[in-house]
Amino acid sequence: MSKLPSLKNLSYLLALHQHQNFNRAAQACNVSQSTLSSGIQNLEEQLGCQLIERDHKSFLFTGMGEEVVEQARRILTSTEELLYFAQSQGKIMEGPLRLGCIPTIAPFLVGPLTKQLQVDHPKLQLNIREDTTDNLLHLLRNGELDVLVLALPVDLQGNQSYVLGRDPFKLVMHQSMADNLHEPVQYNQLPDNSIFLLEKEHCLTGHAVAACELADSTKINPFTATSLHSLVQMADARLGATFIPQMAIDRGILNGTDLVALQPTGQQASREIGLVYRPTTNRRQTFRRLAEFIAQLLPEPLLK
Amino acid sequence: MSKLPSLKNLSYLLALHQHQNFNRAAQACNVSQSTLSSGIQNLEEQLGCQLIERDHKSFLFTGMGEEVVEQARRILTSTEELLYFAQSQGKIMEGPLRLGCIPTIAPFLVGPLTKQLQVDHPKLQLNIREDTTDNLLHLLRNGELDVLVLALPVDLQGNQSYVLGRDPFKLVMHQSMADNLHEPVQYNQLPDNSIFLLEKEHCLTGHAVAACELADSTKINPFTATSLHSLVQMADARLGATFIPQMAIDRGILNGTDLVALQPTGQQASREIGLVYRPTTNRRQTFRRLAEFIAQLLPEPLLK
DNA sequence: AACCTTAATTAGTATTTCCGATTATAGTAA
DNA sequence: TTACTATAATCGGAAATACTAATTAAGGTT
Secondary structure, three states, rough: OOOOHHHHHHHHHHHHHHOOOOOOOOOOOHOOOHHHHHHHHHHHHHHOOOEEEEEEOOOEEEHHHHHHHHHHHHHHHHHHHHHHHHOHHHHHHHHEEEEOOOOOOHHHHHHHHHHHHHHHHOEEEEEEEEOOOOHHHHHHHHOOOOOOEEEEEEOOOOOOOHHHHHHEEEEEHHHHHHOOOOOOOHHHHHHOOOOOOOOOOHHHHHHHHHHOOOOHHHHHEEEOOOOOOHHHHHOOOOOEEEEEHHHHHHHOOOOOOOOOEEEEEOOOOEEEEEEEOOOOOOOOOHHHHHHHHHHHHHHHHOOO | OOOOHHHHHHHHHHHHHHHHHHHHHHHHOOHHHHOOOOOOHHHHHOOOOOOOEEEEOEEEEEEEHHHHHHHHHHHHHHHHHHHHHOOOOOHHHHHHEEEOOOOHHHHHHHHHHHHHHHHHHHEEEEEEEEEEHHHHHHHHHHHOEEHHHHHHEEOOOOOOEEEEEEEEEEEEEEHHOOOOOOOOOHHHHHOOOOOEEEEOOOHHHHHHHHHHOOOOHHHHHEEOOOOOOHHHHHHHHHOOOOEHHHHHHOOOOOOOOOOOEEOOOOOEEEEEEEEEEOOOOOOHHHHHHHHHOOOOOOEEEEEO
């Protein structure tokens, strides 16, 4: 069996990939340029393949180089996790925790969550990143995030999850439009093109359409919004109706508007919120505890 | 950030865990006992915690030590995979492949599979281990196996899978017992205690009972067998009936007996066969290809 | 009591890693 | 053209590390 590549050299490769420049990468690693350079060469020799194509002045990662970077990132992440886990003696709810959250949850969760955690677990350093489901799953996979808060169902791509609770959808529209409607609202009472949704990148769109049984797409306005706050503004301007999760309403997203929230059609007109983590994690206990915290902040907690 | 533990020291720890003896572990690593000893101490210092409890004469892994071993195993496995992946230039269907298979599939799959692979992919070194679903999943998780052939559904514990096909169950009994039965066989026509099954460790038992809608447990004989071949022997001795998968019948498990295979009750009286692998693998292409090979050998292939 | 086995320790050696300086190459500005 | 800048590779020596053999210490066995 040939010798394993060293973690140090793998980290050099990652830095080089990130900075795309030997000097800056070396600086980031606190080593000299020559050290990093020979580290990479060493790695190429051990792996028996070319990782970067050089042309005296510059370089480019090969396909294999990119692949190796991906895997090296996972290996280094696991090792860092092991180090942290051991150093903290397996204590839960301590140290840095990088949490990813989708944009239709984050603004309504982050505030109360951080406040609560600061009181109960001051040693936990919560670091939050807001992005789409797909991007977050990628970052989780690569070890750039530790745990995600997503709306389910979603293809977990081999990750594991705790179900935290449900978040009902409400059909939100201007007071003046709601006068002659009965709950749950039948969509055929609404004019065509009168329902506004988020861009398709947001999983909320699909979840809302499915959960609220909005099969009739002629009701959906092709113009999409980029945030719940935009949707609220559009509805308040009497452009039409929209779906807003209860969570956002509880946090006062409708305050100062003339909007009303009505019950939409749908057996279970709600989305499920889950906490997602790598199956190889060593921080399950922390995640479990975190899950309980977050569940408490949901309209319909299912945990604990 | 403190320094990462070296892979070398982690491998020393693994060896020590495996051999439970410094000298033998050192030998296995091709280093001296003192090297290994100080390597472990080094590791403990870096991780800032005790991994083994020593009492001048012997030692014992601490709880944390066991945890670290588990994770170290994963890290080393990933790194070895990276090394192999790079060295083989990402070529598929080459090199060693450690496949785990459950006992109710292995005897009927391994023969034709290895024969076929030797012809089409002679550079693939197939290494097969037969064990129960639970044990195989554990070995997969720990990197001691690369890929599993299991009967589904089963809790994949975060692993991923390809569905390969279906394998129908047949109700097998002695000719003389089958005379006045109609297919699909109604179980109430059978005497009590007349159906023999495998030990509960075998997932086939549960799958067969569910798929063939055998709710009436008074029909099940409490005496269990340890292999399909035993079941066949018992049925041939007119002790009763049993469920045998089509795959085994196709491979001639009933040859030389006076048994007949009847269609049991059940909408879809069959089990699903799947190929299971770690979500972090870098050999998806190989597994995909292997999946196609195995699917061809199933009674009802679903792949390709 | 003598001997064996165990893991830790020590001191010296070998190896590896790293740095600083230099080189080679290409692009850019005067 | 001629400097000047920026890039990555190379080289020689210094520092750090890893390794070994021999020894020690302690418990168990004969």
